[in-house]
Amino acid sequence: MQPLKYYIRTWGCQMNEHDSERYSGMFNQMGYLEVSKIKDADIVLFNTCCVRENAERKVLGNIGRLKHFRKKKPNLIIIVAGCMMQQPHVIEIINKDLSFVNLILGTYNIHRFPQLLEKALKENHSKRPLVEVWDQAKNVVEGIPSIRKFKFKAFVNIMYGCNNFCSYCIVPYTRGRERSRSKEAILEEISTLVKEGVIEVTLLGQNVNSYGKDLYDEYDFSDLLEEIDKLDGIKRIRFMTSHPKDATEKLIDTIAASKNICENFHLPVQSRSNRILEKMNRHYSREQYLEFAEKLYEKIPNITLSTDIIIGFPDESDSDFHETLSLAKKVAFDNAYVFLYSKRSGTKAAESTCQIPENVKHERFDKILSELNSIAYSKNLGMIGNIETVLVDGISDKHPGSIHGRTRGNKIVTFKGDSSLIGTIVPVRIIDARRATLIGELC
Ligand code: SF4
Helix, strand or coil: CCCCEEEEEECCCHHHHHHHHHHHHHHHHCCCEECCCHHHCCEEEEEECCCCHHHHHHHHHHHHHHHHHHHHCCCCEEEEEEHHHHCHHHHHHHHHHCCCCCEEECCCCHHHHHHHHHHHHHCCCCCCCEEECCCCCCCCCCCCCCCCCCCCEEEEECEECCCCCCCCCCHHHHHCCCEECCHHHHHHHHHHHHHCCCCEEEEECCCHHHCCCCCCCCCCHHHHHHHHHCCCCCCEEEEECCCHHHCCHHHHHHHHHCCCECCEEECCCECCCHHHHHHCCCCCCHHHHHHHHHHHHHHCCCCEEEEEEEECCCCCCHHHHHHHHHHHHHHCCCEEEEEECCCCCCCCHHHCCCCCCHHHHHHHHHHHHHHHHHHHHHHHHCCCCCEEEEEEEEECCCCCCEEEEEECCCCEEEEECCHHHCCCEEEEEEEEECCCEEEEEEC
16 A cells, blocks of 8 residues: 655744654654645645744635645645644634644644544544644653754754743743753754764754753753764754843853854844833843843854844834844844734734834835845955855755855855765855855865
């Protein structure tokens, strides 16, 4: 008998991407085969994200369209998982309007997937989805298999959940409170990955800087990084995301003294206005943020810095916006992800009566983006002539005969080369620059 084929579509952040790798791992362990086209699948799994309400509507639309596939393939199994499913109103919508879905599961019980799938397969013709969504996490479950997208680089979760309750964010409600994995489990996972050929790991957590607070009195994120840095065979260590309120000088010193931790720091600022930062419930001031950024530049001179910025947060005045604009210039970010604030029901900021009109948000967005782009471009121009070590990760679609990869500072570089170099670290001279990428030549 032919094995059943599955297709996974993922929305959202690296956490979700990594969860999808784990779904693949469990599917493969059960003997199923992955396919890249939905039309070839016997089982479709949507791993959803609920950070933006707009995206949530799109996901529901995509689930709705699966009804046509079901008409062509009456035995098609449809599974919906991820953050969106942690919200009771979404389950209600699916039960009412999209009841052809077979299985719904949330973010806390991924490890239950094999048993739930088996049950869903038996109940394939029932009129309602099988729903198992836990309202909170129990223990951190270890040992879930993963099928990683790359053989030479991998995501490693070091913690789950978030305690911060930023007033615009739904994550603490869908991913629960902070739960750190034990240092032994993390080190063992990375050692195994290295034996399998991985040379770069990205440590994941909603707020990696508070790693260990729920487990240890003395041991923190810097201590974990220091131990990973000493593992034989590891060449690059990255991490995300950092919360400025928990970022310490000890962390800067650990990066500066390490061999393998990449000189790249993603530090979401969101706004420069202390008034808005307070409304966002961020628990740091612009002064503290700037002081940390200055120390990073001082102690790690070749550090690259990226950030997240929210434009049009409720009650953001022109002068608040101009403060954020001036911070962008002062810190000279290498990269910034700018988001237009959009209401997220269930969060405190969504209840504010001081929402900013869409046209104002868009005007501010365009202005700051153009500023950030020109800063990023001039920083890239300043790299011309440098020799950078680049981990090659793929073939360039745009430039025939070329490959691309990332510097330690996380800049994308394109240069002439062939696929035999994928997964290796090579020296590349930077010969030209664009806003978002660098052009190089192999040394
Ligand atoms: S730190 Fe704030 S923005 Fe980040 S996940 Fe937690 S609540 Fe959301």
